Amino acid sequence: MANVFHARNAVSAVALAVTLVGYSSSQADAQYLFDRLFGNRVPRQQQQVVPPTAVPRPQEPVAQAKPAAVKKVSAPSFYNYKAEGLVSINLAALKSALEAKPGATTEGQESLFREAVAATAELELKVEKAIADAIVAHYSARPEFIWLDENGTTQRARGVMGVLNGAESHGLTGSDYSVNSRFFPAATSEEAKLHRAKSMLRWELMMTARALRYARDANMGRVDPNKLSGFHDFARAKLDEKLVLSVLASSDAPDRYLESLHPQNDAYAALKDELAKLRAEAAADEEVVLDPQLLLKPGGTHPDLPKILKIIDRKADSSFREQHGTVLAAFAGTDTYLDELVPVIKAAQRQHDLNPDGIIGRRTVGVLAGETKAAKIEKILLAMERLRWHPSHWGNTRVVLNVPSFTASYVENGVEKLNMRTVVGTTTNQTYFFHDEIEYVEFNPYWGVPNSIMVNEKLPQLRRDPGLLDRTGYEVYDRNGRQVSSASINWNSVGNNIPYSVRQKPGPSNSLGELKIMFPNKHDIYMHDTPSRNLFSRDVRSFSHGCVRLEDPRAMAAAMLGISKEEVGKHIAGGKNNRKTVPVKIPVYVSYFTAWPDLAGNVSYYDDIYGRDAHLAKALGLVDNARSAGS
Known part of the structure; x- marks a missing residue:
């Protein structure tokens, strides 16, 4: 009898659920009602009174609301530059x-x-x-x-x-x-x-x-x-x-x-000196040009291989030559990439902080052989122009995030204390170019999901699976600041102006990891940790939605706060969200330099990952053309 009683109750519950679904405006409403009926308790103030209705026949599909139109949120664009008349x-x-x-x-x-x-x-x-x-x-x-x-x-x-x-x-x-x-x-x-x-x-x-x-x-x-x-x-x-x-x-x-x-800063002075040196060298000699699109794997052949081996040999220090000098000498003239040469190439890649995969590709050629002097000169000219957009004096203590080099550098009283790898924005979600001041560090942070990500990525998923946010560690709040269930929302009725704020709770899977370092700005760009640690091993690290992920966020946070990494760990321990204000605001330069010097004045050159060099060079050409109209 008990089993019959429970079976009858179950049938009645299903019948009632089907009845109520008939009055639901979406799958989200239906899921919400089923949650009420089958154990997911809902507070009394959220309960709704639904008038009775006829039970639809099983073969009749439940009417669904037509999804609201959504226009994908596009990233900023490059403009057609107009020179001043x-x-x-x-x-x-x-x-x-x-x-x-x-x-x-x-x-x-x-x-x-x-x-x-x-x-x-x-x-x-x-x-x-x-x-x-x-x-x-x-x-x-x-x-x-x-x-x-x-x-x-x-x-x-x-x-x-x-x-x-x-x-x-x-x-x-x-x-x-x-x-x-x-x-x-x-x-x-x-x-x-x-x-x-x-x-x-x-x-x-x-x-x-x-x-x-x-x-x-x-x-x-x-x-x-x-x-x-x-x-x-x-x-x-x-x-x-x-x-x-x-x-x-x-x-x-x-x-x-x-x-x-x-x-009036050391970086500008170093670029100016490098420009003079390159111009003198370019006027004095001819340089060897390698195929910039070279792609050579073990077993393959290419006429530029002897040149690459010669460059490696010329740049080799005593330790490198002791380990690989015999092989370099034995195969100096070969254009076939033999197995014996793979360890040499891998060692050279490691020396230049490249992924030691043994494949001679565009990036390996660019680092080993270097760019042409003309290309270097062009990058220096563009870097000097960009430096004029920043403050003349950078400050003896500062953080520099250079996107093309995928690095974050912390300089304290003129001495570089930290230099670490970063992950930056993709080509479609580029990291912006600006400067600001670091104000605080937040531990075990919430991640407030930007509207662009909600519209472009989350909303299509939520229309298929309304309860997705509830199950994956997100909180949803309405315009009155009340927390609501993701499954209770009719996401089909939601368009570009999403009337909810969504944030991911702190935890191991949080997109920001253990902490974020804040310099509040309208672009929501900041430095942070990440659970995706594997990306730091790659040579090209443009994978984020625009923020800057740090290889060693605890070290950077400790430097900003003037405390030890151990103290940073104490703030993280327990998983509670908390923040700490930096003692003195620190300038941060979110920059884009394809030619950039270290503090010793040695200039390195990087790929133009966002294509910004070409746009700036074109704009400078337009300025020159406009000025040529004068006398």
Whole structure:
């Protein structure tokens, strides 16, 4: 009888469930009702009263709500860069200003300047608008030559000309700033005097315009990074051109002032030195070029193999030569990748922190043979431009996350204390490019799932399996902050504007691992641990959704907090979520440099994993083209 009783109850329960499903708007609602009936208890305040309805026949499918339209959340894109246009200096405005302000004397430089302005109808000189406005404002208030006297160019002018004509040493385009020295001989006739004054005015204003352009480019860079792509996020540096011109006009050493506007950090100085060295080497000798797409496995042949073996032999230290020198000598001329050579290649790969798989591929060739000097020079030029987007002074204590090198470096009081491998964003979920300050470390963190991941990845899964989040360690909260069951939500009705917040609970499977290091920003980029430790052994490590995973997060957290790794472990022990504020905020540079020096000044070169070099090079070309329209 008991079995019959239970069977009848079960049948009744199933019948009731089917009845209620008829009033459900989705599979999620149905699952929620079945949970109530078969043991998954629901608090009283969440219970619903459902009116009775006819039981549908088994062959009739349960009506499902049509899924809400969802548009995939796309990543930021690269833009079609537009270079700043040039305008003519408003000579008419300068004339009007001088006419409204009579000169104090009828002779001397001020008088000569006024005569030149009055006699000049127009100037064939186009410059950036901010520079044109600064020129008109300055000379309206101080109508006199800055760079010329009765004998021609002054000593101050010659010093500045030396800086302008040396612009290429800073990775700039020389023709954008170059000025030739001029001599303006004395004239006797009125016509000759007038021509002389007009020539002096044109040269003076061109010199001023070039000096101001140099100041802007040295201080801010030639390209506005935020106009390159949505992955760049910089507070655009501001330069008061009028103030700069005032300093140039009054300073005893305007040349030193212009030089001081370049980035004042060791990385920039090292890149500048490397640029000079490479240019000298490129002019002095021919270099051996290897096939950059070479892919050679044991047993294969390639004509470049002897060159690679020669490079390995040339770079080998005494220890390497002692172990592999005999094999290198024996097979120096072979183009067949014999089994005897595999240990040599693997050893060379290990020396350069590559995966020692014994396969001679693009990355192995790039590291062993190096890039061409032309390619290196191009990367240095782009790195010097990018450095101008960051603060001039980086600080003696800082964290640098360089995406192309897949590394995180911590420098304390000018000494590198940590340098570790990282995993960065994929090409479709790129790590952004910006700088910020580290504020705190969170232990046993929750992971707040970003809306883009919810829409692009989780929502399709939840429409098939509404209870997925409940079973896999996630918490769901509605707009009122109340925790709800994932299975109770009709995910078919949810579109791009998901009215729920989702977070993953702390634990071994949490995507952020044991801790995260926070520098709060609108892109939700931060450093963190990861349970996917195997990825750190790979050469190319672009696998994240944009955040930076650390190979040794406990060491980085300890450094940020000024405590030991053991103390970090105590904060993690027990699994409780907690946070600790850093004693002093530390600058962090989330950067993208395909040429980057270590603290000793040795420059390394990296692949352009996101294709940003090409976009920046194109933008710089557009700037050059726009400026060539001026004179």
